[in-house]
Amino acid sequence: QVQLQESGPGLVKPSETLSLTCTVSGYSISSGYYWGWIRQPPGKGLEWIGSIYHSGSTYYNPSLKSRVTISVDTSKNQFSLKLSSVTAADTAVYYCARTTMVRGVIYFFGYWGQGTLVTVSS
């Protein structure tokens, strides 16, 4: 059974960098699939942030691309998100998810972590 678990600080100051890690169990990241991040502001809808392959190939949401870095550590079966220069608008529940992707097209997100709330506030 594939399981994903997000971890990281729940409070980040404005202008600083948000950093989260997703630990995958029950499946080796190196075996395939892309691995991604999606966020959901409180009471609002879902926004895809970006996805990464075990080789390091990445795809980012154009609206966030200038501030986002996603990396992978196959030895730990983890992948990570960094979002720089955060503001209150970045306050959200951040989910990691296994991404089905074919020939440059992101299909769907089949397995999700439980999510972690990150609040941007001084």
Place this chain on the structure above:
Amino acid sequence: EIVLTQSPGTLSLSPGERATLSCRASQSVSSSYLAWYQQKPGQAPRLLIYGASSRATGIPDRFSGSGSGTDFTLTISRLEPEDFAVYYCQQYGSSPTFGQGTKVEIK
């Protein structure tokens, strides 16, 4: 960017009733590249339907998806108590987007 508009915003129904949820795209969605998710309060979304009409593993057959082009539908044939939740559609792409959601609430 393809914008997905879901309707209605809220659907008030009783257990046992049929639910019909709509997802309309601002431009044609290629090859039925559409998925549906269910989200309950405090939980992550769960994949229900992919490819517009294929049920994900373990999803009951009371859930069905249909449509193509710009108009897609999620149907729940007979609502069970555990089906009251928010439902999102999502279009495939190099930058996938989600609809704003439809809440199915108990009448």
